[in-house]
Structures are given as structure tokens and as C-alpha cells.
Amino acid sequence: MSDLTRMTAAELAAAVASGETSAVEVTQAHLDRIEAVDERVHAFLHVDTDGALSAAKAVDAARAAGEQLGSLTGVPLALKDVLTMEGIPTTCGSRVLDGWRPPYDATVTRRLRDAGVVILGKTNMDEFAMGSSTEHSAYGPSHNPWDLTRIPGGSGGGSAAAVAAYEAPLAIGTDTGGSIRQPAAVTGTVGVKPTYGGVSRYGLVALASSLDQAGPCARTVLDAALLHAVIAGHDPLDSTSLDAPVPPVVEAARQADVRGMRIGLVKELSGEGYQAGVEQRFREAVGLLEEMGVETVDVSCPHFPYALAAYYLVLPSEASSNLAKFDGMRYGLRSGDDGSRSVEEVMALTREAGFGAEVKRRIILGTYALSSGYYDAYYGQAQKVRTLIARDFAAAFEQVDVLLSPTAPTTAFLLGDKLDDPLAMYLNDIATIPANLAGNPGLSLPAGLAPEDGLPVGLQVMAPALADDRLYRLGAALEAALLDRWGHLLIEEAPAL
């Protein structure tokens, strides 16, 4: 048996199903890998060794009893710490939830368990998913496996780093403005934000409810599709969950057929602010697609340059409301309750002690944008811009099947570089935010290494709502062509840890 941690999720599931290996062996191999490297990577906030091994034993027992195994049964996974898991610490990267053990499973968690996926533990993230580097985690940053002095992206940097460092073949991320796709881009992995409403948000601790969406992180497009299929689908516990069939993502990833596809290159998502090597690898990938017979056209989305501004009004407004529940009364931290202080004083002391700088900034910004006198000029106007961005997408998709752009404007930057310059940090999501505002699905896959720094570059594919399968068709076809060219997956070029 080759190194179990190097295998894809699809290969692992097949090996468990055939009896070539056991779920316990697979799980133990990944727990050993975590033990060996996570002190340096810091992808995990909590490793559930006992729970993972007991879930793996249950899989092996089910197989022994002749039960039918699913497409990912016995495959280990790392869960972003923003999704609840009954009895397991869930912090959202915040001190305010230090030690909290939720009394219920998120729907995503429940579906993973039901599918026999083995949850290894909870991954690090920027506090309440606010950030692009994991440096806003109250528990210290995660490190990029390609270069430990660099950021792994964020907010789901822990999930991407776990996958890139072979600590898990799969992870769950959540994407509000790019938090699955940007970490995938900078770690040389695959990440997908499904159509808004495609995956239940029940048990996903809300950052911005109209933008948040959970999705898969993996090392291959097919693995991402297999995970997407397990977690997606209507959930009555989430009123924004779409009551529609799950797009045929696995079939699309297996077919990988792009013949006759028309792709649009978004004019506004290039040029100023984009690193030269990022644009170079992006253009080369587009050239490769053209060689495969894909027709490419230039497309203009004239309101995309306003997406970042609209996003940083919509998101803080929703976040300031969503995070009001962290008041020290019913769960989580309570600070300064000495018997003499009023409830309002204790709330203010709790939130001062429990929240980090970025969370405080965004709550204040949201409170400002929603205050009377500013509401129309800021939040109201941002909502109108959001409509125009959705119309840009609709117009583009009348001409083309998918849109392409670089995922992130740069490769992974050094830890500390942008920590005290919030606006510079926000610019990392300039290409990913439009899809969140409009609700469209997006995928990032590795397009190569930037020549100037040798770090991974991500290519983003965007599709119309509920056409997530197109992401996988194009993603898998491009992945196969690049595999052909390189002779291996990009991640295999990462230095040994």
C-alpha cells in the first residue's frame, strides 16, 4: 500500500471498499501525519482523535457486515471551526467561544457523518471568518505548507493548509467573499463555493447570512465534486436552502468534457493590482483551453470594480447584526461579572475581551453603515450596486457558459505583511467577491507557479446559479490537461515538510 496520506479521496474510498486497507488504518495514517507536521502548519484548532478512530471503526464494522459503502465512506476530513459538531469545541477562531461545545450538529456535519466520512478535527480560521490570512485567528495563524513564513489564505486557511500538507484529503470551508477559493489558490489546492443556497447553512455560525456558503476543499477536482455531492441538497432547517436538485457535479467532473463550451474572460478582473506571474499563468491556462477547442471571448462586467466597496458595506452590516448574539449571557465568554455591574456593562466588557481587532472594526463599520442618516448612502446604495453586479453576471452568461479570472490577485504574501492595513488585506478578495454578492458558484484550481516567487497561482471559474456542474466540467478538463503537461499534480511540487 502506498502512503495513505498521498492518495486522493476517491482512491481511499475505493481502497476501503475493496478491503485493500481499512478506515482505521487510513484515519491513523492521517492522525500520525497531523502529529508529525501540524506543530509547524497549525491547520487544526482541535483534533478529535478518539471520535475519528471510533467513526473509522464503525465504517470497518459496516463493511464487515456487508453494508453498501458510499462514495466517501471511510475518508478523513478536516472541518472548518465555524461549523458546529456536537460535543466538540467550536470556536470560530474567537476567544468569545473558547471552550464552547455545541449541543448539536450542523447539517453539513450531520451529512458527513451519515456518509461515513471520518471527521479528524476542526480547522483554524480568521476570527468569525473575517480575513484573508488566518492571522485574525485568536489562536495564532496557520502557515502555508509551500513556505511556512507565508499566509495560507483565509478565512479558511486551516482547511486549505490541512489539505495541502496531506493532513487530510478533504476539508470543508465556508466562503463569504472568497474564504474557500483564495486559500485554495495560494496553497495549490482546489476549492469550490457552491451556488448560494446549495449547501445548508444550519449550524454554520453566520458571518453575513446573505453571502455565507459552505463548500469543499480538496487536492483534485473530482474529490471536490464527490464532497460537494455529499453535503449539498435541500435542508428544511435552513430557510434559504434551495429546494432544487443538486447539479450533477460528480458526473461533470468525471466527463471533464469542454467541447463546445464558451468561456468569458472578465476584463475587469485583470490589470492593475494583479501580480505579473499570476496573469502569466492565467493566460497560459486559457491558451491551453483554447488548444482543447474551447472558444474564449472577452467579457465586460462594468460594475465589478464596485464589488469590493459594496461588499464592505453589506458584510459588516450583516455581521454587526449577526454577532450581536455574542453577549456573554447564554453561552461563550462572560467577562467582568463581579456582581456589581449591569448587564450592559458586562456585555461591553465581554465583547471587548472576547473579540479581536478585525471583528471590532467590522462591527463598528456595520453599525455605522446602518445608522440613520447614513443608511441610504451606504447600505442602501451598496444593495443597489449588488443588483447591478448580479445583472452583469446575467448579461455575461447570455454570451458564455462560464467566466474565468485569476482567483487572487497575488500569490501568498508573508505573514505579518498586511496585518495592520485592513484595506490592503481586503483587496485579496477582489476577484472572488462578485460571485458571493450575486450568489453564483465559483471554483479555484491550481494554474501553476508564479515564475517570480515559485508560489501557486489559482484560476477561478464562475458559473450561473445552480450550474455548479459547469465548474467541474471545465475544472476537471483543465486539471487533466495540466496533469498531462506537468506529469503530476501541482501540489506534488510543494517542498516536503
Next chain:
Amino acid sequence: MPSITRAEVEHLARLARIDLTDDELDHFAGQLDVIIGAVAKVAEVAAEDVPPMSHPEPLTNVFRADEVRPGLTPEQALSGAPAVEDQKFRVPRILGEEP
């Protein structure tokens, strides 16, 4: 003329129930001024006749059947509480009386 003053940040923090330190107020006021200057870019878009979009989906109210289903037990619901008394959340004083 900054778009947001230190005094305004202090007021907003009070509304948001965050007891910021003086250092934080100094720091955040400058940073928020830069951020608000950048997000004000939305005003450049002519959008008088454009309807606002609060959400990607055209959903309105979503109802489910009114059926009794199992939920959390009181013990589970209180399991994360900072303080509990008589199967209730125990909170600091709410009314304005002096201790």
C-alpha cells in the same frame, strides 16, 4: 476633514456594546476613516432606479408544517451558559437600580 471622527467611533462602539480602550479608539478611528473613504466609492454608481438586492434568492417567507419535533433538552440548551440558576440563564442585573 475625516469621514469619521474618534468621537463617532466611540459612540458607535457604545451602540455596539464594545468597551474599547483609548488606544483602540485612536487606532480604529484612523483605519475606519480609510475604509469608509474606500467604500464610499459605491456613491459613484448611478443607481436611482435600481432596486436594492438584499439576498441572492427571490425567496419570500418559507413555512414548514407546524409539527412537534424533538429539540434540545433544557440541560443541553443551558450546557454552554456562563451561569445557570433554577434551569434558567443567570444574568447580571438588568434594571437600573444601584447595587
